[in-house]
Amino acid sequence: MSTTPPPAAATISVEYAKSGRSTCKGCSEAIASGALRLGASARDPRGFDATKWYHVSCLASSSHPLGPIESIKGFDSIKNYKSDGNVADELNESNMKKEMAHSMEDSKEGADKDLEGVKVHCMGESEEGAEKNLEEAKLPAGNRPIGPSISFSLSDIKKEYKDATLPAHWKVFDTVIFREQEDGPHASSKIAAFDFDGCLAKTSVRRVGADQWSLQHKSILEKLQRLYNDGYKLVIFTNESNIERHKNKRQQAVDSKVGRLDNFIECVKAPVQVFIACGLGKGKDIPDDPYRKPNPGMWWLMAQHFNSGIEIDMDRSFYVGDAAGRDKDHSDADIKFAKAIGLKFHVPEEYFGC
Secondary structure (H helix, E strand, O other): OOOOOOOOOOEEEEEEOOOOOOEOOOOOOEOOOOOEEEEEEEEOOOOOEEEEEEEHHHOOOOOOOOOOHHHOEOOOOOOOOOOOOHHHHHHHHHHHOHHHHHHHHHHHHHHHHOHHHOOOOOOOOOOOOHHHHOOOOOOOHHHOOOOOOOOOOHHHEEOEEOOEEOOOOEEEEOOEEEEOOOOOOOOOOOEEEEOOEOOOEEOOOOOOOOOOOEEOOOOHHHHHHHHHHOOOEEEEEEEOOHHHHOHHHHHHHHHHHHHHHHHHHHHHOOOEEEEEEOOOOOEOOEOOOOOOOOOOHHHHHHHHHOOOOOOOOOOOOEEEOOOOOOOOOOOOHHHHHHHHHOOEEEOHHHHOOO
């Protein structure tokens, strides 16, 4: 008989959406900026609060009963709610629509669980020159991409990547290996994101081992510590297809990659969230992995499921990577990754002042 305790009941809150970037978990449609939205917050077993946002009419009463309207967290602080009768009216009306909303959720459940059906769209091939490519990779706020809704549950998390074991603080979701820590990186609306190889660390594909790396730039540790002290969450997004490709040496590839990252983070002396895309790029008879850069799947996974429900401020967040499509670069995956998300982009030499 299972001894797993039942999940804690979710806390329901209400607020006006601060932007148009959140997605309703009921209907998978965007929640418009300024619209009323309901949040269902529950304690994640990994130690942080996770919030899922819904349109008022899309929160299923069978799983998330509202109770008295006045008891909903945030109701008293809604701007002008006393003079705006629509707030109470809309919430009352939603209670009458619950069965319809619940049926709608049930009909979508199967499709949401099918990760293979999630399509992650990247920006088209750039026809501009290298100098133009290095301009700020940022889209106007109204034209920023809205990410796919990635279906995620704790049952999807694994402790091994296929036949390779991982240290206890590393876990697997689909083709992504991610790093956990007991004290956990603090969730934040400000994200400072980085590539690893060739950006933060000097590495070589011809050398393996957890100690086979060095700092790419002298100012990296000081810069990262300052960002953390300023309230940024530090995140690393890195590709490592050798973990998938080298089946006979997969354990060695895993140990080398996660060992280097652990050792690097120990030097930083600040929490760092890490996502490793292990899938292969598109090729003959090989589908394109949605999490492998330049595809932005790793970003959406972090934003939707690993930031405690906090909405990301895209104007204050940024990404640093060395693959910018210049003559000396091995690819343009990093700059395309930033463009696909709508993030400001920097090359390491520029950002770290070298």
